[in-house]
Amino acid sequence: MRTPLLTQNQTGIEELPIRLAHRVKELDELPRSLGDMPSIIKVKNWYAQSFQELIELPPPEITSELKATFRDAAKNSQSLPQSTPNLAIPQSKPTGKYYPTIGHRYYNNFENIKCTPPILSYTDSFVKAIENVKRRHDPVVTTMAQGIIEYKQHRKTSMIDADVQQFLDRFYMSRIGIRMLIGQHSALYRGPFMRNYVGVICTRTNIKDIAQDAIANARFICEDHYGLFRAPEVKMFCPGDIEFMYVPSHLNHMVFELLKNSLRAVVERFGPDYEDEYPPIKLVIAHGKEDITIKISDEGGGLPRSGIPVVWTYMYTTAQAQELEPEFNKSEFKAPMAGFGYGLPISRLYARYFGGDLKLISMEGYGTDAYLHLNRLSNNAEKLPGILAVISKQQQEEEKEVEIDLPRLDRGQLMRILSY
Ligand code: W6P
Secondary structure (H helix, E strand, O other): OOOOOOOOOOOOHHHHHHHHHHHHHHHHOOOHHHHOOHHHHHHHHHHHHHHHHHHOOOOOOOOHHHHHHHHHHHHHOOOOOOOOOOOOOOOOOOOOOOEEOOOOEEOOOOOOOOOOHHHHHHHHHHHHHHHHHHHHOOOHHHHHHHHHHHHHHHOOOOOOHHHHHHHHHHHHHHHHHHHHHHHHHHHHHHOOOOOOEEOOEEEEEEHHHHHHHHHHHHHHHHHHHHOOOOOOOEEEEOOOOOEEEEOHHHHHHHHHHHHHHHHHHHHHHHOOOOHHHOOOEEEEEEEOOOEEEEEEEEOOOOOOHHHHHHHOOHHHHHHHHHHHOOOOOHHHHOOOOOOOOOHHHHHHHHHHHOOOEEEEEEEOOOEEEEEEEEEOOOOOOOOOOOOOOEEOHHHHHOOOOOOEEOOOOOHHHHHHHHHO
16 A cells, blocks of 8 residues: 555644544444444445545655755745645745645745646645545435434344434544544635635634624525514624634534524414514623633523433434424435424534534523533644644734744643544
């Protein structure tokens, strides 16, 4: 087996085949009653295929002449990392500027270096390969859900729901990590290169803007689904503009998911004919030294306390979807406003991925409060390898050389991020 050149920059992308291999092993070691389900096997094969594709990616041809060219260039330029494995420089970046990547810098004004076709085409084919992996794995969540349905229909053993729950929580968390890794690497290579962004991480994520966006989308989906003229109102309370480092798409996903649940509860409690009487949903944003919390409160009638754990389970939700929607199929699975779906447990995983959490507190007969706790990732940075970066604000505003620091994470957080 040839060793592929996976270490292109320090996004940790070289981890990818290892993670994929771990998932193959875990899927393979599931109790047979679950692991033998056709959909689970399908998913396992995707992971195996992706692993193989990466391992077999032909390495670039690096001639000794090329090596010498780079060595000379490294000598002439103090700041060029001596051991830069990142040989191919994306052509789309402006000349002469430093571009932040994680732990490395990209340069594209190597006057005396020609990025020879083999190297460029390797980097290119590498990014294409990982993007292809990402695309292949798009339907993993729905296919695993299908696998759980198959398992429930063929259940022969006493494997309890808690085991399935634990497995899926781990499995989906790992999926978030893998997709983050690919997304980050591909965004750093391909762009778009936007101000305040490092790959898919926005160093100045504006919660208010994201919440506003999620509110508009969730209300639109709600109106569409129930045929309403006006969905319940969502009142936002936000003390000014709060900016922090986060992955905007994750934040959007979570807030949107919570709002859909609240809107659904309100509309279903009062019925579609009482549009003018819906009590508004309240969205409160608070920030302190450590936490940023978003609370979403609805008066949708709430859940009994015994119903709360059920909201987080994967097995229950598939069962529900199946019973409530006889024509349930894959395409409907992701339908807007559909059931509890997998939206809540997966949103909680997104929150936990960066050290946050998602909690529900309900008053049966009245309504539900969802608390989305986000971690304020420290600017007071310590250099650590990883996939996160903080760019100091002043330096960025001055558009000077950008110093890249990594956020201070406690050991637990770091291990979590690095090990998924
Ligand atoms: C409900 C059930 C629920 C789940 C998640 C968020 C909000 C709500 N409201 O009634």
